[in-house]
Amino acid sequence: MDARIQSLLVRGSGLVTRRDMLRAAPAWTIQTAQRAGRLIRLLPGVYGDAALICCTNADLPTLARVERNVARRAALAYAGGCGALSRLTALDMWGLRRQPPGEPVYLDLPRGSGLRDRPHLVVAHRSDFAIAPPQVVTRGGVPVTRLDRTLVDCWPVLPPVDRSSLLIRAVNDRLTTPQRLTAALAEVPRMPDRAALSDVLDRLAAGCRSPLEIWGHDHVFTGPGMPTFTRQKRVRVGVRTIYLDMFAETERVDIELDGATSHSDPAEREIDLRRDALLATMGILVVRFSHRRLTADPAQVRQETLAILANRARPAPVIK
Template identity: 75%
Template sequence: MGLRPQVPSLSTAVAAGQLTGGWSGHGRPVHATLRTLLDRRGGLATRRDVLRVAPPWTLQSACRAGRLVRVLPQVYVDATLVRDTPTELPILARIDPELARRAALAYGGGRAALSRLTALDVWGLRRQPPGEPMHLDLPVGSGLSGRPHLVVRRRPGFTTEPPHAVIRRGVPVTRLDRTLVDCWPLLPTVDRAGVLIRAVNDRLTTPQRLVAALGEVPRLIARPALRALVDRLAAGCRSPLEIWGHDHVFTGPGMPAFTRQARVRVGGRTIYLDMFAEAERVDIELDGATSHGDPTEREIDLRRDALLATKGILVVRFSHRRLLADPAQVRQETLAILASRRLGPMIT
C-alpha cells in the first residue's frame, strides 16, 4: 500500500505565492469554518462535508462570489486551484491531476475506484497526458454518470476492495492485471506491448494473472493480439526483441525447447539466461539496439560470459541489427552451433 500524497495547505500555498486570488479582502468574507475545512482537505470538499459544519448559505455565497468552483455534482474546489487557461477545457482538466482524481473519487461517494488509463498512471506504468479523460469504475446501480473529462464505467458487483480494487498511493484503483487488460484497446498500438512487458519485468504482475484477467473480458477489442503477447510472456520472453526472435527465428524444425530466463548459480552469483538450450549447454543472448554502446557494459558482459564458461555454458550473442536484418542467417548459425555441441569437440 502506498503512502497518501501530501497536499500543501491553502494557507501555505498562499504564503508561498503559489495561488492567486484569496478568501478575503474582496466582497463578503467566506465563513471561517468553511475555509478551515478546505484547508484541512487540500482545497476540496463535498456538499455533505460543508453542510456538516456550516449552513447552506455559506456554500451558496462562496460559489456566487467565485471563491468556490463546482468541478463535479456535489464536489467543490477552491477557485484559486483552478488554472486560468485554457478556459475552454473542462474544469477537471484545469486543476492538478491528483486533485482531479480526489474529486472524481469524492463524486463516487466511496463506491468508486480509479480505473483503466487513470489507474495505469497511478500504478506508475504510463503517465496520462494533459487532456486525456480520467476513468472511474462504479457498481451497477450507483446512479452516477460520466461528466466532461470523466469516463464512468459501471460493473456488476464492483467494490473498492479485493479482488476488484486495491489501495495504491493512497487511493483505490482497479487491480493491475485487470487494469492492463482494460487498457489494451485504449492505448496507442505502439505502446501496448511495452506497458505489459514492463509490468511483468518489474514483477508487478504475472502472465498467469493476465490470462485470468483476460478471461473476465471475453469481448475485448484486439483480444487475439493481447493473448499472443501474454503467451510469449508466459514462455519467458521479456522484451520486444525476444518476442520477435521467438516468432521468427528460434522456434520451428531443429530448434530445441529453449528455457527462457533460466536461473544459473555460478561464482556466488545468480545469472539469468535469455534462452538456454540445456542439453547443448548453449545460452543465446539477444542484445538490444543500444547494447554495448558503453565499454563498461561490454566489459560486464565479457566477465559474465567467462563465468558461464566455467560451467561449460557457451554464450552466443546476436545483435539487434543482425537479428532483424538477417533472421535466416541467424537461424542457420544457431542450428549449426547447437549441432556442433551435440557432436562434442572436434579434434584436428
C-alpha cells in the same frame, strides 16, 4: 466566503461535497461563494476552492484545470466511496506510465451506480465490483484497481507502441506475473484486440522478457529443428547468479539477444565478456545476436543457430 464553508474546504484540502456544505450552512451561502468566484463546481455535488485552478484556459472542463491529484480526489468524492481509480489513471498510480495533462481521470464503479461520464472523467461500470481486495488496493492513500486488471483494461486505450512494453516491464519488475495477467484477461471476455493481448501473454508465459525476444520467438527461434529453449534460465556460477535469455539444455548453448541500444558503453561490453567467460567454465557457449541482425536478416540468424546447435550436439572433434 462563509466561514463554515471555508472551514470545510480547509478540512478537505480544498475540496468539499455539496452534501457536507448543506449540513453546515444554508444553500444561499454556496451560491454566494460561487458568484463571488471563491467556490468552483468540479463535478456534480463536488466543489473546490477557486484557488485550486492552475490552468487559465477557460475552454477546458473545470476538472481539467486543476492539478491532477485534485482532479482524482474530486472524482473519488463524486463516486461517494463506491469508486476506484482505474485504467490509465491507475497505471499512473502504479508508477508504470505517467498520465499527460490532456488525459481524463478514469474511474471504475459498480454496475447500477447511476453515475456517468463527465467532462474530463471517464466512468466504467463493472459487475460484481467491490472497493476491497482483491479487486481494489490502496496506493498513495486512494483506492486503485489491482495491477493485473489495470493492465488488461488499459490494452485497448493505450497507444499500440506502448502496449507490450508496459506488460513486459510489469512482469520484469515482478509487480505481476503472466499467470495473473492471463487470469485477469479471462475476466474480460469482450474487448478490442483481445487476441493480440492473449498472444503477448502467451509469449510472456513462455519466458520472453523483451519486445525483441517476442519478435525472435515469433520469427526465428521456433519451428522445425529448433529445440524448446528454456527462457530466463537461472544458473549459479560460484557466488554469482546468471539468467540466460534462451538456453538449449542438451547443446548447452545460451542465445543472447542484444537490444538496439546495447553495448554502446564499453563498460557494459566488458561486463558481458566476463559473464560469457564465466559461463564458458561451465561448458556453456554464449551466442549473441544484435537487434539489427535479428530484425534485418532473420533467415540467416536462424540458419546460423541451427548450425551451432547441430555442431554442439555432435562429439567434439579431435584437434591434432
